[in-house]
Amino acid sequence: MRHDFQTRSGRRLGVVSHHHGRRDLVIYDPDDPDSSRDSIALTAEESDALSELLGAPHIVEKLADISSAFAGLVGEQIAILPDSPFAGRPLGDTQARTRTGASIVAVVRDQIVHASPRPDFRFEAGDIVVVVGTPENTASVAALLHSG
Incomplete structure (x- = not known):
């Protein structure tokens, strides 16, 4: 294409x-x-890196726009704490979408935005997880990431 x-x-x-x-x-x-x-x-990895370089400054702005455009949806930023049960584990282990109904749309690590992370993306302590959903769903993701 x-x-x-x-x-x-x-x-x-x-x-x-x-x-x-x-x-x-x-x-x-x-x-x-x-x-x-x-x-x-x-390669696919190089394409991802280029898209992150080109899009990183705009992703958080776009999330704010999405939140205001869709009543009832919010974008939340949730830190992966050192004692999180998911520090060092892949995103797929959280089953966040299935368990909460909210979507993890990006992870910010060392000021680099990893947009649309795949299930094998491994969280590290200090990561900021960007979640979109209802206030209740995003709160559930925060609880999940903090206590399992």
Whole structure:
């Protein structure tokens, strides 16, 4: 699948997503918009890193916008404390969505936002877990992360 866009300065960029996870960052030739000037192959991990670098400053802002746009939903930030039963364990072990109905949408570690963390993402003490749900659901996630 290919996604293209044009920058404000008129340059065309694109991303080609392959079924096996590789993505190609494409820089189109300014003189021939149908021809690429350069293409950079990225692994799934490199794609994730690039999207985090590009999107990290905006994720928390977007969560605030989502909270105000959807009445009844809130975004909460919950710290993983050193004595949390989930410190050092993968997100999937929490079964947070199934147990509480709230969604863990990001984890902030060392000022880096890990958006949409997968079930194998391992929590560390000091992580800030960003949760979206009702006030009751997000409180349940906080209780879960703090006491199991």
